[in-house]
Amino acid sequence: MRRSPVHRPVVLVAAVGLVLAACSAQSPSPSGSAEASASVAPATGGTVRIGWSGSPDSLNPGNGLLSEAYTLYELVFDTPIGVNNDGAYEAELATDWSVSDDGLTWTMNLVEGATFHDGSPLTADDVKFTLELYRDTADFPYLPSYGDVFESIDAPSPTQIVIHLSSAVGNFEARMAFMYILPKHIWETIDDPVAFQNEEMIGSGPFALVTHVQNESVTLEAFDTYWKGRPNIDGVIFQTISNPDARVAALTNGQVDLITEFPATAITTLQDAENVEVYIADTFPGSLRDVFFNQVLPENCPPDDGVCTGHPALLDVAVRRALATAMDKQQIIDVTQLGLAAPGLTLTPPGLGDYYASEVADYAFSIDAANQLLDDAGYLDTDDDGIRECPASMTDCGPTGDLTFRFNYADDIDEAPREADLLKGTWNQIGVEIQIQGLDADTLTSVCCPAFDYDIMLWGWGSDPDPGWLLGVAICDEVGSGFSETGYCNPAYDDLYVAQGIETDHDARVDLVHQMQQILIDDVVYMIPYYPQTVEAYRTDTYSGWLTGPLTLGLEDPASLAIIRPLQ
Amino acid sequence: MSGRGSYLVAKVGWALLTLALVITFNFVLFRILPGDPARSVAHDPRVSPATVAALTARFGLDKPLFLNLEGGDPFDSQFVAYVGRLAAGDLGVSYNFRDRPVAEMLGIGLVNTLWLVVPAQVLAILIGVAAGLVAAWRRGTPLDAGALTFGLVLWAVPTFFMGIILLFLGSAWFDLPTAGKGTIGAEYASIWEELGDLVRHLFLPTLTFTLVLLGEYLLIMRSSVIEVFSEDYILTAKAKGLSTFRIIRDHALRNAMLPMVTLIAINLGFIVSGAIQIESVFSWPGLGELTVNAVRKRDYPVLQGAFLMLAIAVVLANLAAELLYGWLDPRVREA
Numbered sequence: 001m002r003r004s005p006v007h008r009p010v011v012l013v014a015a016v017g018l019v020l021a022a023c024s025a026q027s028p029s030p031s032g033s034a035e036a037s038a039s040v041a042p043a044t045g046g047t048v049r050i051g052w053s054g055s056p057d058s059l060n061p062g063n064g065l066l067s068e069a070y071t072l073y074e075l076v077f078d079t080p081i082g083v084n085n086d087g088a089y090e091a092e093l094a095t096d097w098s099v100s101d102d103g104l105t106w107t108m109n110l111v112e113g114a115t116f117h118d119g120s121p122l123t124a125d126d127v128k129f130t131l132e133l134y135r136d137t138a139d140f141p142y143l144p145s146y147g148d149v150f151e152s153i154d155a156p157s158p159t160q161i162v163i164h165l166s167s168a169v170g171n172f173e174a175r176m177a178f179m180y181i182l183p184k185h186i187w188e189t190i191d192d193p194v195a196f197q198n199e200e201m202i203g204s205g206p207f208a209l210v211t212h213v214q215n216e217s218v219t220l221e222a223f224d225t226y227w228k229g230r231p232n233i234d235g236v237i238f239q240t241i242s243n244p245d246a247r248v249a250a251l252t253n254g255q256v257d258l259i260t261e262f263p264a265t266a267i268t269t270l271q272d273a274e275n276v277e278v279y280i281a282d283t284f285p286g287s288l289r290d291v292f293f294n295q296v297l298p299e300n301c302p303p304d305d306g307v308c309t310g311h312p313a314l315l316d317v318a319v320r321r322a323l324a325t326a327m328d329k330q331q332i333i334d335v336t337q338l339g340l341a342a343p344g345l346t347l348t349p350p351g352l353g354d355y356y357a358s359e360v361a362d363y364a365f366s367i368d369a370a371n372q373l374l375d376d377a378g379y380l381d382t383d384d385d386g387i388r389e390c391p392a393s394m395t396d397c398g399p400t401g402d403l404t405f406r407f408n409y410a411d412d413i414d415e416a417p418r419e420a421d422l423l424k425g426t427w428n429q430i431g432v433e434i435q436i437q438g439l440d441a442d443t444l445t446s447v448c449c450p451a452f453d454y455d456i457m458l459w460g461w462g463s464d465p466d467p468g469w470l471l472g473v474a475i476c477d478e479v480g481s482g483f484s485e486t487g488y489c490n491p492a493y494d495d496l497y498v499a500q501g502i503e504t505d506h507d508a509r510v511d512l513v514h515q516m517q518q519i520l521i522d523d524v525v526y527m528i529p530y531y532p533q534t535v536e537a538y539r540t541d542t543y544s545g546w547l548t549g550p551l552t553l554g555l556e557d558p559a560s561l562a563i564i565r566p567l568q
Numbered sequence: 569m570s571g572r573g574s575y576l577v578a579k580v581g582w583a584l585l586t587l588a589l590v591i592t593f594n595f596v597l598f599r600i601l602p603g604d605p606a607r608s609v610a611h612d613p614r615v616s617p618a619t620v621a622a623l624t625a626r627f628g629l630d631k632p633l634f635l636n637l638e639g640g641d642p643f644d645s646q647f648v649a650y651v652g653r654l655a656a657g658d659l660g661v662s663y664n665f666r667d668r669p670v671a672e673m674l675g676i677g678l679v680n681t682l683w684l685v686v687p688a689q690v691l692a693i694l695i696g697v698a699a700g701l702v703a704a705w706r707r708g709t710p711l712d713a714g715a716l717t718f719g720l721v722l723w724a725v726p727t728f729f730m731g732i733i734l735l736f737l738g739s740a741w742f743d744l745p746t747a748g749k750g751t752i753g754a755e756y757a758s759i760w761e762e763l764g765d766l767v768r769h770l771f772l773p774t775l776t777f778t779l780v781l782l783g784e785y786l787l788i789m790r791s792s793v794i795e796v797f798s799e800d801y802i803l804t805a806k807a808k809g810l811s812t813f814r815i816i817r818d819h820a821l822r823n824a825m826l827p828m829v830t831l832i833a834i835n836l837g838f839i840v841s842g843a844i845q846i847e848s849v850f851s852w853p854g855l856g857e858l859t860v861n862a863v864r865k866r867d868y869p870v871l872q873g874a875f876l877m878l879a880i881a882v883v884l885a886n887l888a889a890e891l892l893y894g895w896l897d898p899r900v901r902e903a
Binding site for chain 2: 051057058065138139140141142144145148194195197213214215216217239240241242243245246247249250253255412442481
């Protein structure tokens with residue numbers, strides 16, 4: 001299992017925000033054995049070695065797609081607003097922020113004394129420049145959409161920023177969590193910010209870049225004059241170890257202090273290893289595995305790209321409910337994730353804190369109940385071949401009329417073939433057949449959406465810290481854009497989506513987001529087998545004080561790396 | 569002389585033609601597959617249509633493939649631009665590592681790969697030839713049977729499997745490093761210490777690669793020597809009373825090496841692609857890892873560059889083999 005399965009090239013899953021300020025208030029659970037006796041002079045120094053599977057795709061925060069890149073940005077840059085291990089937003093460069101009554105003007109006050117790694121001061125001018133750069137550079141893949149509502153940005157004083165919005169938004173803090181503040185004096189001289197490699201990578205974060213060798217290593221050193229205080233360790237080295245078995249071996253024989261992902265089958269080995277601790281937690285913001293149906297109605301079929309060959313029975317919510325009832329989530333988790341996942345519910349994972357609709361009841365697994373649903377809806381096995389047929393009233397069910405569905409999965413998901421097999425097993429028991437075929441992600445995209453040339457798909461998402469983005473894949477407007485995978489269209493859901501987008505009161509927005517999740521469950525737009533958990537392993541004989549739980553940003557987040565101490 | 573000259577021209581001509589076909593094929597191959605890099609970025613609710621359009625234009629993917637038939641400059645196409653840049657030695661910029669020139673990435677990868685494959689090839693050739701020779705010389709003895717079994721097993725074991733096993737054994741028993749080409753962040757007192765660290769990191773991958781290549785060399789060399797031993801001139805040499813050592817050195821070895829030359833030349837062409845599995849197992853930052861990652865991310869420019877490089881290596885190695893053969897064996901040249 002991986003920490004953040006970025007199966008669609010999504011996802012700023014990586015850690016978000018710094019937690020240094022929170023650390024004094026909130027005592028991290030000590031994970032090292034020597035922590036208790038360290039009452040004399042706490043040790044400092046040392047370089048933490050981390051083995052990870054990939055390598056950052058770009059040092060330019062505008063260009064990054066991979067989670068490794070975002071891990072690095074979190075360490076090297078500051079954002080105005082950060083996120084902590086509880087999944088809550090907290091002050092970072094912005095000491096406080098407020099919104100006008102009409103929701104259109106946000107004012108942020110900035111810390112004093114922050115400097116960039118090259119010694120120049122960080123002021124409101126840098127913040128204004130950065131926000132405008134991200135908003136206006138259309139070739140940056142993600143960041144322009146975070147800034148799309150920033151109509152104008154003012155810097156009335158070196159420590160104040162005023163942002164005027166074109167329309168009110170309910171996720172201002174989430175939009176600020178990825179605004180890695182850049183030094184204006186360097187970036188304003190760059191003609192083409194997309195082509196800029198940013199090899200110096202000057203930021204204002206707790207660690208400064210020393211060297212970066214593509215696909216080999218990234219070396220960082222503690223920033224001595226960091227405005228929140230220098231980290232306890234001297235530096236961090238990320239080493240690319242692409243082979244998972246080699247990563248496990250590197251940890252057990254002491255070549256690295258922490259590995260960020262490894263196969264679930266290695267967990268027992270690591271738990272038995274000396275001086276190694278395995279750490280498992282719900283991830284913030286988290287990711288999910290999903291199984292979804294082609295639900296595009298003929299009248300909604302995209303005129304240009306739509307093929308729309310979905311099985312008509314899948315448009316019947318009774319069939320979708322029966323399939324959901326016949327999905328044994330615990331079995332899938334136990335077999336394919338070795339138990340290391342939380343049962344899934346909707347598109348909003350538990351890592352998003354109160355946005356996760358824990359009160360919504362899922363379909364309890366029951367073959368009998370699923371059979372009953374299909375019987376009641378008129379899907380009977382009239383020709384006794386073990387597979388149910390569509391009712392006579394339903395046309396276009398194919399020559400045999402069977403409930404036989406095409407089932408595609410993304411073949412870069414290691415567990416997908418096994419998961420498809422397990423689903424086939426329980427679905428066969430309710431008289432449903434699936435024809436399983438794995439496809440590479442690009443091919444899957446081309447049959448998925450907006451072509452809608454499939455019946456059922458198994459895939460995955462990584463979530464943004466804000467629930468709005470993922471909930472948006474189920475709105476009517478996205479049916480033709482390629483973002484809607486299901487073709488689902490429900491005006492009631494769309495109304496809620498619009499309402500949560502402009503609701504600035506947190507509790508009211510949480511309520512709207514929960515209502516949307518209830519609709520997703522009622523209509524079985526998506527089935528979520530599980531939410532993968534973060535599984536990492538670290539050595540207990542080198543550093544202590546890793547910040548663990550309740551949720552986790554990952555032990556490689558600055559939240560942990562700024563507070564751990566060497567054991568000598 | 570004229571025979572040799574036209575032979576040379578014909579072979580070089582064919583090699584160039586092959587390369588031209590490879591370049592075209594490379595270009596077409598990656599574009600007939602469904603999906604494109606701009607879209608693979610796009611499958612995310614946070615990526616706006618404007619961004620997709622901007623990326624498509626930046627990559628040049630909005631232009632027609634071969635010829636622009638919709639008015640304007642007919643040669644304003646992806647293929648013409650590709651060949652034009654290629655002629656200038658520009659392999660383009662990676663789509664995935666958006667800001668990195670492909671030539672630079674390939675250059676770094678090639679150097680790392682050569683560190684791995686050159687020692688392994690040399691070791692495998694030396695040990696394989698020697699062991700094959702000894703086995704043939706001692707044909708029918710337990711030594712021969714042992715060498716034959718050893719060679720067959722090595723040839724049969726899948727590369728990645730051998731790599732994984734050696735990785736486990738090497739790291740558990742001998743504390744050898746399992747990944748990368750140096751201890752990251754280490755500061756070395758001297759160049760020798762740095763070299764020692766490199767050798768430690770090279771040990772397991774080189775050992776794996778040597779063993780993988782060794783079996784084939786051993787077996788071919790053995791059968792080739794046995795064949796030569798059955799020739800009349802060996803019998804004549806024996807009748808003249810020459811020592812076994814002289815028979816092997818002066819009569820058997822040179823003839824037995826003929827098929828080996830072909831094998832070595834062809835293997836040299838594939839050494840870069842052959843290291844892919846070993847680089848994956850040992851996280852060696854060479855061309856193989858680069859290519860595998862580029863395939864995953866549909867990074868056209870990197871793939872085109874890497875495939876071109878592999879193709880050039882194979883074509884050059886084959887050309888070298890043919891020219892060498894023509895020189896070694898006049899019958900080939902005359903034919």
